[in-house]
Amino acid sequence: MSSKKEPGVQAPKKGFSRRGFLHGVGITSGALGAGILEQEAAAAPPVNVTGLGEAPVTLTINGKPVKVNVEPRTTLLDAMRDRLEITGAKRVCDRGTCGACTVIIGGKVMYSCTVLAIDAQGKDIQTIEGLSNGNKMHPIIPAFANNDGLQCGYCTSGFVMASKGFLDRNPNPTYEQVKAGLGGNLCRCGTYVGIRKAVLEAAKELKGGKNA
Amino acid sequence: MQAFEFANPSTLQEALGLLGANYSDANILAGGTDELSLLKDNIHHPKRLVNIKSIKALGGITKTATGLRVGATVTVDDLMNNALVRAEFPSLISAARGISSPQIRNMGTVGGDLTLRPRCWYFRNGFGLLAMKEGKSLVVDGQNEYHAIFPEGLAYYVSASSFAPALVALGAKVKIASATGVREVEVAQFFLAPKERGQGESDIKPNEILTEILIPSAKGSKNAIYEVRQKEALDWPLAAAAVSLRMKGNSVESARVVLGHVGPRPVLAEAAGKLLAGKSITEGVAEEAGKAAVAGAKPLSNNGYKVQLAQVAVKRALLEAVKKA
Incomplete structure (x- = not known):
């Protein structure tokens, strides 16, 4: 960029x-x-x-280029939520700790609250909105529901994206690998066990149900 | 967060020209994992942010005649998955894994880790590195359970770097560029303990850029790190010990034992190193080295427990280093 x-x-x-x-x-x-x-x-x-004031920024979100005018200090998370109405990523801690704002940038999971929008140009940004197309969903989404992988739901979209990013790199994980692989996300309701089971279920599903 | 300009240079020269004499002129943006939080909390308030991720010369891991060169903007994830690093530096791999958030590993850089600002909550709340209020340190009679057991003067915070203890043990250097030239500094000398307000925690100026890390080859020696954490999720270690052992057969020829997260700088435990010379590492010897390493500790009112943690970290790092051969 x-x-x-x-x-x-x-x-x-x-x-x-x-x-x-x-x-x-x-x-x-x-x-x-x-x-x-x-x-x-x-x-x-x-x-x-660039700056100090607003300047045009072009982001590639879920395969589509979108233009938005933001100040250099605007984070990717705030640009998406406040300007683009892409609200799947949640603003919870806003300090790169809790993981609720997790998106996949250039194939790697990142905290969108800790990336400047202007610095995210030229890279492929995937959000939870990109994981479903009508009734067609990425297997990780039904797996969360099947395994009670959520309670209040604030952390969920971040966990779903962290899980998706993890599975992209680790298609055949063990429970322990899932646990470590989701180490960047927190759930205050304590639904970790359900989430880990959901990731294992989605891994099987992604392989065509061979090991299901 | 104060408004700032965003500069995106593609060469080092260009980047150096965009920095200023003070941190209020310009800050460097690499991974941003901590810088953005510091901006949001108004601890940093530069007029300009200089992104150095577009500078190709600051990336990459390459073999040199004497060891390894790691570019400052190499991410923790890239370091952790690099075959050259994996082959020789288990201590660095382990320290990288200790940064237990994949998101932080994907974003955060090795140079950023070395220049990470301390986690001291007084510093993070605007009281400066020395945490002074009305001429008194807030740490001494305050909440100091995570502070130094090897304080230096009024510097009671602990160095936050995950890689520094291992890099000091390995004898690594950093390269630092400014508009007037390039200098090399031993990582052991890179960290400083400020004596008065306004002084920083490392030997780098606002108009300089840490460009690369030079790590001498670890062939013929063993290295390991052991970090003690309160929880498995993302957190800084409470104490850590990194060791680098030059071996002669089964016994130690020379050893460098370095404690992390116990003082404003990584602490080179010379007594422990001397004690190990000429011995083979047994559980008993490792325990003795641990005791020697913390002999000079000066814990505060609430952090005496860290002495024990550091002592055991040394023992476990030594046993880890000689495990399986």
Whole structure:
């Protein structure tokens, strides 16, 4: 996502210009006999800097490109929930700890509360909304229902995505592997055992019910 | 969270030019697993965030003439699944596995782990690294159950890095780049104990970038780490011990024993290392080394239990290192 052709690249705002900023830096580094930085800064064209205000960001969510105007400080979670009405990922701790906001980015499970929307451009983002198409569901969803893998439900969509991401990488897991593989998600109701059973059931289902 | 600019440089030179003389000018964004929380909590409030994940030169794990070079933006997950790391550095694999959230392992970077800010709750609530209020340390008479048993001056917080104890034991170095050049620092010297407000916890300046980690080959030696945790879910260790043993047959030629999460810096337990030289590791010897490692501990009012944890961590790390041959 380093392309300079990307949307959202704006000239720096007044009052905090790159040149003025670097000039300030130059005062200290100059004292150390540097100066290379200042020379480079004077010669270099403005680089890829966005902000402070809103800027267009393009996200690829469940295979579809979506455009949204957000500030650089907006997290992927807040952009999805507050601007795009994609509310499957939940905002619970908002500090990269509980896992309720889990999505799959570039094939890997991540906390969407701890990724900036602007930093998630150019990558394939999967949310729980992408796991069902009409009545066709990823086997992990009915498996959660079959195994009482939820109670209040706040953690569920995060656990479902963490489970999906885990199964993508570990199609034939043991109970202990499931336990460790879901170590990034918390459930305050304590439905862990049901969730782990659901993941094992979904693993069998995904293999065509061979071992069911 | 204060508003900031987002910069996305593709070269190191460009990135260095975007940093400032103070952390309030610019912060570095790598995995973001902790940086974003620090921004949300207003502990960090930079005018600009410089993403370094688009800089190709900061990634990758490669073999060098003397060992391994690990790029600063290599994720914990990539490190954990790397064949070169798996072959020689079980201590690093174990420390990576100890970061028990797959999400954090997928996002978090090795450079980010080494520059992780302390978890001290006084620091996290805006009282600074020395946790001072009205000229007094809040830690000494406060809730200090997770604080240092090897404090340094007024620095009672513990270093948060998962990899640092193992890297110190292994004799690794970090490379740090600035606009004026590149320097190498032993990981053992990288961590600092601040003496006054405004000083940081590591030897890196706001306009510098940690670019890579250089780990000497562990061929002919054994290494292991043992971390003691309160729970299996994501948490920082209460105490850890990393060991690196140069072997001569069945006995130890030289040993480096390093305690983690017990002081503002990883603690190199020299007495334990000396005690081990020339001996083969038995349960008894390992226990003696554990005792020697914590002999100088100065626990606070609520963390005496950590002395025992650190002592046992040393014993278990040593037994783990020599397990199966």
